[in-house]
Amino acid sequence: MKVDKIRNLTDVELSHQERDLADQLFKLKFQMNMGQNESLKKIRGLRRDIARVKTILGERNRSAATEKK
16 A cells, blocks of 8 residues: 555544554464465565554644644
């Protein structure tokens, strides 16, 4: 997922996206532990997408906190 696409989402959509990505990551890890060979690229990509979403949410929270002061 591209950063520009993530930045255009609202906070609610970002939270929903984060939950969906975390759920997908859990399922892939579970499949790998059960012996089904999933691509590590998918897991790495999901982890990076989750990090991007969390980063943007954090940026927005920090900017909102500084505006309130």
